[in-house]
Amino acid sequence: xxxxxxSDGATFEVEESVAVQSQTIKHMIEDNCADTxxxxxxxxGVTLARVLEYIKKHAEAKDDEEGLxxxxxxxxxxxxxxxxxxILAANYLDIKGLLDLTxxxxxxxxxxxxxxxxxxxxxxxxxxxxxxxxxxxxxxxWAFE
Amino acid sequence: MMELxxxxxxxxMQVLSKLSxxxxxxxxxxxxxWHNLTLDRSFICLQLKKTEAVSGFxxxxxxxxxxxxxxxxxxxxxxxxKTQVHSTVLNFLPEEVGILASxxxxxCCRSSYPRYPPLIYVCNPLNKQWMSVNSVHYSTxxxxxxxxxxxxxxxxxxxxxxxxxxxxxxxxxDEQSKFAFQIYSSETGKWRQSREMCHCxxxxxxxxxxxxxxxxxxxxxxxKILMFNPETELSWLLNVPLPIxxxxxxxxxxxxxxxxKLQCVLLSEYGLQLWALEDFFTSQWNLTCSVSLDKLEEENxxxxxxxxxxxxxxxxxxxxxxxxFKDGILFLSxxxxxxxxxxxxxKMKKLCAISDLGPNSREFPMVxxxxxxxxxxxxx
Numbered sequence: 001x002x003x004x005x006x007s008d009g010a011t012f013e014v015e016e017s018v019a020v021q022s023q024t025i026k027h028m029i030e031d032n033c034a035d036t037x038x039x040x041x042x043x044x045g046v047t048l049a050r051v052l053e054y055i056k057k058h059a060e061a062k063d064d065e066e067g068l069x070x071x072x073x074x075x076x077x078x079x080x081x082x083x084x085x086x087i088l089a090a091n092y093l094d095i096k097g098l099l100d101l102t103x104x105x106x107x108x109x110x111x112x113x114x115x116x117x118x119x120x121x122x123x124x125x126x127x128x129x130x131x132x133x134x135x136x137x138x139x140x141x142w143a144f145e
Numbered sequence: 146m147m148e149l150x151x152x153x154x155x156x157x158m159q160v161l162s163k164l165s166x167x168x169x170x171x172x173x174x175x176x177x178x179w180h181n182l183t184l185d186r187s188f189i190c191l192q193l194k195k196t197e198a199v200s201g202f203x204x205x206x207x208x209x210x211x212x213x214x215x216x217x218x219x220x221x222x223x224x225x226x227k228t229q230v231h232s233t234v235l236n237f238l239p240e241e242v243g244i245l246a247s248x249x250x251x252x253c254c255r256s257s258y259p260r261y262p263p264l265i266y267v268c269n270p271l272n273k274q275w276m277s278v279n280s281v282h283y284s285t286x287x288x289x290x291x292x293x294x295x296x297x298x299x300x301x302x303x304x305x306x307x308x309x310x311x312x313x314x315x316x317x318x319d320e321q322s323k324f325a326f327q328i329y330s331s332e333t334g335k336w337r338q339s340r341e342m343c344h345c346x347x348x349x350x351x352x353x354x355x356x357x358x359x360x361x362x363x364x365x366x367x368x369k370i371l372m373f374n375p376e377t378e379l380s381w382l383l384n385v386p387l388p389i390x391x392x393x394x395x396x397x398x399x400x401x402x403x404x405x406k407l408q409c410v411l412l413s414e415y416g417l418q419l420w421a422l423e424d425f426f427t428s429q430w431n432l433t434c435s436v437s438l439d440k441l442e443e444e445n446x447x448x449x450x451x452x453x454x455x456x457x458x459x460x461x462x463x464x465x466x467x468x469x470f471k472d473g474i475l476f477l478s479x480x481x482x483x484x485x486x487x488x489x490x491x492k493m494k495k496l497c498a499i500s501d502l503g504p505n506s507r508e509f510p511m512v513x514x515x516x517x518x519x520x521x522x523x524x525x
Contacts, residue, residue: 087156091155100159103156103162106160107160107163110160110164111165115171115172115175118172119175124178125176126175133174136173136174136180137174139273140173141231142220142222142270143167143170143171143222143271143517144170144171
């Protein structure tokens, strides 16, 4: 069993065979950094619990494609902030399946938004001048809707 | 309104790479960083998708009996709420061109007549990059096709590896028609004549070559399809799914690629049929979709009326014609408009009036399906 410590001091136990779905944890174990427990300062307790839920399910139901599909669909039905925390965790822990799933979810959410709405969500400053932006949109009008 | 912290670059790349090319392209306008991302090689490789639905069709009218080019090239997008025809898409090229073919996001064109020898252009209209290839041998009756696999990019600089194959008719000693193939490889930067030749008494019909399942296909004006594999350099003549003698009047035919296979669309008194090529050697086709004329009319009654009668009397005026096919979408004309027909939903959609594309648009235009791609022809 592997012990994981979240950033806010919560402790989780998980089987090694399940934990190694995270490449980060896998390498830590291989490099012998996991004697007592593995500290994960970048992931809080709530998020870590969710991530563990994912990897546990994917370990035990590995061959049940249909079951995993519906689990995944339900798994991502969380609020934006939590989804984002899970993405960061999946990225840090290097869990490809979870990263793909959560990024695809965000992609599906933004694909129907306007440019202004996307800027709002990602909190991005528009650094194009009005002329530059107008030219960009005009040049590529044929490819936009 | 949702509010998120700014994503780090790594994650932004992951999220955006899941979007279709059209959606990513539109998000160029969000900020300079996003614009630069669409030109970044590693992002482009990450974003490349095995299949992206056809984006639209390039359309160029052609004179039937004369070599002069009609300069106007239109782009008709699909998947838009209101279809708008765009006519300046290729204006970034240095001169007027004639469209030849398209493959996986790249477009192949040649400089307009009377420039001789013509220059062949390969370009990506999305990022407006282009390069030219000299072609000393290209004749007016020739036809070309583009071979480009976006997953086989150059190891060093991720530039595309493509081939241009031209096919031209030559007369042989016994007065039989022969087709010769010239292959240009972007790797070598050179043309060479293939030793392979194909005997066929039919002429090339809809001139753009279709790339499917590793081979190139050109529809002939009878009941044959000319096939050429640019790797093995073998050519073959296939038969269309049903012999022409089976029909009371000549059916409307066009070929295209979908799901990695060559597909043939036949419109006749038997209805609208979609055939997938299973084995080129034995000309074995699989009928994957068949809609009777009555059903077709019933399902699209706002656009079609008495098709059966009209198809039977198509000698002077062709009321319905098929032009191009890609990814399950057929581009066709009915009366005075162009439409798309989606084989999955069996629904027609009005695209534009034939007159919107200029005069001479009704007969023998060049219609090339196009799928957007971010691929870079040259490093930025």
